[in-house]
Amino acid sequence: MKKAYWLSIILFFYFFSLKGQPVIKNPDWNRFLSAHDLTFNKMPVSWEQAPFFGNGFIASMVYGDSTDLNRIMIQVFRTDVQDHRDSTAGWTAYSRPRLPIGHFELQTKGKITACNLRLSLWNAELTGTIQTTAGSLKLKHEVSAQKDLIFTDITTTGNENYTLTWHPDEAKSTRKILFPLSADIIPKFAAVYGEKYRSILKVYQPNPAPIYNRIRGVNVSTQNLLAGGQYTTAWKQEKLSAHQSLLTLTIQNSYPEQIATDQAVRLLTVNGRTNYAKNYQDHLQWWHTYYRKSFMTIPDKKLESFYWQQIYKLGCASRANGPVMDTSGPWFQPTPWPYITWDLNVQLCYWALNTSNHLDIAASLPNTLKRYQQHLINNVVPPEWRKDAAYLSITTAQDLIGSADDDIRYQHINANLPWVMHNVWLMYRYSMNKQFLKESCYPLLEKSMSYYLHLIKKEQDGKYHIPVGYSPEYPEKKSGQAGETKDANIDISLLKWGLQTLIASSKILNINADKRSNWSDILNNLADYPVDETGFRIGADLPFAVSHRHYSHLLMIYPLYLINADQPKNIPLIERSLSTWLSDPKALKGYSYTGAASISAAIGKGDDALKYIRGLYKFLLPNGLYKENGPCFETPLSAAQSLQDMLLQSWGDKIRIFPAVPHEWKNLYFDRWLAEGAFEVSAKLFNGETEFIVIKSLAGTRCTFTTTIKKPVAFIGRKKVELKMVAKNTYRVNxxxxxxxxxxxxxxxGPLFASTIN
Structure with missing residues (x-):
């Protein structure tokens, strides 16, 4: 493995000439990524150890069973399968939860004794051999990148053979807390989640059992839902030779129609053995194109492997026309959180897609918000605010239905939609696509700010205040619900950012000029961030007294950068706030460390950022996934963003190259990462010094950048151009x-990257 890795590096630095400029040859991707593959020298026996695959809609895992050495399981998932009950069944976790699908069991003749399996990142497939006391099974397994198909090619040797059976999971929420299985639970449910449930909540009625059929040579397991719709698992097994067979399967979902079975049978009727080779080539083409969009290598090979595994996960988890990445990610397991969580989880899932040049598959987020905009309007309470406002509950299913009063614990959380609209705004900033801004960003951003404008009050001090908000997930109870406070810093931060962005956007789009004066008045007279000697408070009447995992009260530092390193007087405040937040390590979780890493990177502290990223390792599962009480998909992904923040930042209309590189990293480079303003940026650090930077404009916007290169020289093509110095280490070029x-x-x-030269 080490030989293959170093050979790829040698090839990467092979020189040739392009337009007279020495160039680094593109890497041998297969050899490079193979150094970061997940390998299994003993059989994984749980989902926490298993290799994983997906395409944004359907997904799989392959693992054994520690209690039965004759069993191999192929667990399957579909990311948009949910129940569709109304609030008489409770809030989202009970009424509209994501539902588990089930698994296939391969019962082998012999007991499993060993394995040699590899999850190839480059090919997004599992290959290898499982040894048994009767022979072996050679596996090749992948989830097709472009079709809702899962293929498993199995070849047996010796006396080994197997039987295949399907085991569906019950179509029921995996949340067990106060599940309304009997009438005596209803008053307890109402006491915790809201008095409205005392009169409307009904005892849970289970969905019907699945129906088994064989239709036109296809095995079918159909799960109808009481609230409408159905999902269907369908499969067929075909002989390729005496000892080789191909299992082809799909999971289809439909609502409100019950057409998933017909869809599944049609798909499998025309797919399988006859066109497997074509499907496989299409699958490889998608993944190979996906990886080639950007490149990165760093001296820390453990962290480098971790980064590329996150890029692989993102390729498994999102498609432009697919569902939003939820709390569990594609690989749904029993969890108290069978839904999408909007107070941090979604936001963290999407950040790394911007810099890594994968805006195409990040479109699942804005597309979903746009598709269900009316549901977001209907979520608003009181109804009279719906004329201009929208609201996103802390938890929803893929349809985004969730009234502001569905869960009284979080009835004063105002920040979910504004924060997720910051993600959408970033997608605009990284593309500079005005049509996207006009259609997918601005309308909902304005409605999210209008919700705040209904809340704010101008008080005797002449300032606009937010009477009550909720700061996720602050645990200290002062009065009322935990985390509730006047002028919550999360609300002040997002309202300030949102109004600034509305004013800028309306000017870009040349619309709503008449509203700018009101927005400016509120912005200029908005209450200040609540601060004390410890740093940023939770809110005006709630100090930061207890450490907790969430950095919701620090959004003005990151990711909004309203308080930032370009304001030297604020750096002590940032440092003090970070130190206070991290003061009790026992209260922190995985994404606490990634948040600390990005905040440290924001003020140029690369050594601290690296320390915090490495602090995440102790939380990771053997296969690199993450869980607390259930799977939490966002946390490792946010570490990929933290790493990007160390090497490239672009907030405030300025591209910062190598802003927070740790002192121990002397040689590294990245290629075709995206920056705000729609720039592709490539750069190389050698012996601790920046050798070159290449910036390509995708939209023709003004380019301002910082670099530590002393007296840099610049060329556009073969022509030398003058850089205008606008501040220390900061230059501008048109x-x-x-x-x-x-x-x-x-x-x-020396050489430049081939992909960056015109």
């Missing part, structure tokens, strides 16, 4: 759409 500038240290004549 680029037209599609044009690249090469910035080098004086005397450097």
């Amino acid at each position: 680029l037209t759409r599609g044009q690249s500038v090469v910035i080098k240290k004086k005397g450097f004549n």
